[in-house]
């Protein structure tokens with residue numbers, strides 16, 4: 001709190017000496033991130049208790065990100081001399097590791113508010129981590145934290161409202177901070193026994209926003225006559241100039257990822273194919289289960305239906321589509337669970353697995369994948 005006190009002293013001195021002096025705000029702050037809408041299903045129910053401890057993680061701006069397209073094309077363009085020479089994990093880490101300047105600036109900003117001893121740099125060098133109370137974080141980030149409750153499950157989640165601010169000189173060095181606006185990462189609160197019972201029937205604490213659900217369509221069309229109301233496969237093909245004819249369907253794979261308890265419904269798939277891609281009626285994705293990968297009877301199907309139906313419809317009957325179904329009904333999973341499964345080094349390389357994400361196996365039978373799942377290959 002040292003600089004703040006110093007500034008207050010400075011202010012009062014100036015004001016006493018020359019009351020007409022207008023003092024410009026010494027530290028200009030601006031929203032670093034904000035959101036207009038809370039994800040579907042979540043409602044703020046109370047201010048977060050000021051003494052809750054948040055595992056604050058500051059994602060530091062990475063180096064060389066502006067070169068990423070060049071790096072990618074260098075190894076992936078068939079005409080490039082480096083075609084196929086994929087980078088090692090350590091080269092990736094080294095290239096994108098935040099600079100010392102970035103670490104120093106963000107660390108000293110944090111150290112204005114907390115004892116520097118409490119701040120630690122993650123092993124991979126990408127995050128500064130510090131445990132702070134809600135009260136401390138609210139002052140640091142100029143925001144207010146609320147406890148949000150999920151309508152269906154009663155699950156509770158702590159997030160800040162609206163947005164959060166950073167001083168101008170810090171903002172450039174920070175990608176984002178958790179936990180702030182995210183609804184797919186911890187911390188989760190202890191739930192009441194009543195809530196826990198309901199939650200154990202399939203809460204998805206890591207709920208995301210759902211697709212916009214329109215009115216029922218009266219006359220289903222399969223062509224391009226009404227693309228502003230019915231976005232058919234034919235509409236997408238024309239809009240994106242996408243006419244994919246697989247040349248090596250058995251060498252390539254295409255993948256869709258979904259998070260349980262969201263799941264696709266097989267009979268819906270056939271109604272979709274019956275209308276839009278008749279030769280695919282009866283076709284199903286190849287399921288690759290990760291950390292559970294269940295298809296419970298509850299849970300939404302909008303997003304999973306949408307993703308799988310359109311992906312399968314667009315690539316057509318010759319190309320198999322893999323469905324990476326992640327998580328079970330007990331733990332809310334995040335993208336990290338998926339990334340961990342397709343790239344075993346994602347969690348362990350210089351970082352180590354943390355309990356920020358759901359840990360498997362949990363107390364049900366959900367099994368953590370033992371081996372690394374092969375990620376989808378690029379269609380060629």
Ligand SMILES: *[C@@H]1O[C@H](CO)[C@@H](O)[C@H](O)[C@H]1NC(C)=O
Nearest residue numbers: 055118119120128129130131
């Ligand atoms: C925050 O607190 C947790 C739980 O006590 C501890 O495991 C973790 O190491 C702490 N993190 C930091 C950065 O001090």
Ligand SMILES: *[C@@H]1O[C@H](CO)[C@@H](O)[C@H](O)[C@H]1NC(C)=O
Nearest residue numbers: 220270271272273274275276
């Ligand atoms: C086309 O979709 C409608 C609406 O879901 C459905 O009632 C109908 O059975 C479908 N047609 C076919 C051939 O599957």
